[in-house]
Amino acid sequence: MKFSTKLIRWHKTDGRKDLPWQQKKNPYKVWVSEIMLQQTQVSTVIPFYISFLKRFPNVKELAKSSEEDVMSFWSGLGYYSRARNLHKTSKLLVDKFNGKLPGSASALISLPGIGKSTAGAILSLGYDKRAPILDANVKRVLSRHEQIEGDLSKSSNIKKLWSISERLTPLDQCAIYNQAIMDLGALICKRSNPKCKRCPVKKDCLSFKKNLTKDIPKKVDKKSKPSKNVYWLIAIDKDENILLKKRNKEGVWAGLWSFPESSSKEKLRNEYQTLFKSKQKKLKSLPEINHSFSHFNLRAKPLLLNAENCMQHNSNSRKYKWIKKTRLKSLGVPSPVKRFLEK
DNA sequence: AACTCGTGGCT
DNA sequence: TAGCCAAGAGT
Incomplete structure (x- = not known):
């Protein structure tokens, strides 16, 4: 059975379906949530997402608000350029994209704050199109599954991971697949103490077979922080x-x-x-x-x-x-x- | 390619 | 408990 098929099947029983941005899902909700979730954990994002969406329920409301208003709702979430880019992009959408998130990867990536992975998430989760993603969850799952032992921040490995992600992403049910692989990373294939027993793709996982899950992804020694x-x-x-x-x-x-x-x-x-x-x-x-x-x-x-x-x-x-x-x-x-x- | 950009959950 | 590191993008 295909990798994607196993994940999609696993998602039906074990995937997350109750997250706030999954309720009455639309491209705007996917976009806002994806931006908030960049380098930020789900549990941190949830309260911010709920109050943000109450105040800015759609592109038009966001675009006509002041930057100060937008920033006040981002206060405490960090990486504040995300909020500025979100606001900037909402105005671009109203001015040049008929008030909607575009449905092509190139157009999405041209917008401030949207890179390849966020574009993939909007296309798949928001528009149900086939598009690969590569967030930290997917990186961890794929690097273990394919036994990529080097430093994952190296561009050669990033390139490798994108290529694997593209290869494994199915034509059909891409939205569920992408959600599934992120859920697998968050719930099963965790950084420490992964629950390999419960993993739907452990049979093909090279790191599981060779007992390498502790070593992949590789921990790279960080420079000491200045004060x-x-x-x-x-x-x-x-x-x-x-x-x-x-x-x-x-x-x-x-x-x-x-x-x-x-x-x-x-x-x-x-x-x-x-x-x-x-x-x-x-x-x-x-x-x-x-x-x-x-x-x-x-x-x-x-x-x-x-x-x-x-x-x-x-x-x-x-x-x-x-x-x-x-x-x-x-x-x-x-x-x-x-x-x-x-x- | 390497650095910048926040905050808080997790171990 | 101090350090690691998240649904990354911009430069």
Whole structure:
């Protein structure tokens, strides 16, 4: 029996069918969910997906919303360029694609935020067309099944995996097959302690036969993460408004609202003295905040500024905003900032 | 090709 | 429990 046939049969009894984006499925839901699921686990995505879809139920609603509104619903999910690209693409869809996700791989891939795998997911799950995918689940399943022992991030191995995925993807019932192979990766062919006994394709699996599931996919030793130390200015005025600053277009948390930040305490002093036209004031150190990114560790030292008696601040600048804690929901704010303000 | 881009679940 | 690593894409 064919690989795909076994998986499709297995899916009927053991596959996931209750995920929010699988209910009354359409290309828009598939698109949004796939973008959210990039490098992000299902359980993390679910609450974000539900509130996002309630607010932006279709392409048109998304396209006519402001970027700030969209970002506020992405706040805490990470990889914020995904949200910007989602919004950008929704406008493109309205302007040039009749308000719909296109049904060809080349057109999909031309859109911001949609690569080959996401395009494959939209085509198969959304349009029931034959299209291969290659996410982390599929990579793990196929690398074990075909015994690919090298570093899977190498382009030669990526190419190999795409070719295997293309070969195994069936013409018929491609949507179910793609869902099935992702489910197999998530539920059976897990990174650690895979449930090979329950696997529908274990008979042909080279890693199972040779007892290599522990070694495939190969673990590659990572470089040590650098640390970055910064100061955060926590300014609070007499009405308990908090000062936030829009971050640069480049770097982490691009374009999000955060505390004024600097690697030097003096620069931060200069910034608020210019901003408030105030002279030296005392800053109170608060307990530092540690936040771990995928590629560096951030240590932020919050400096509390009592801005009750400061002169009027320069409100011309669009870069700054005084905001009440209760209105934080309406802004794109990174997780640690939101957490900090909760207390 | 290698690096950037977040956050939280899992072990 | 500290580190690994996810329904990847852009540059």
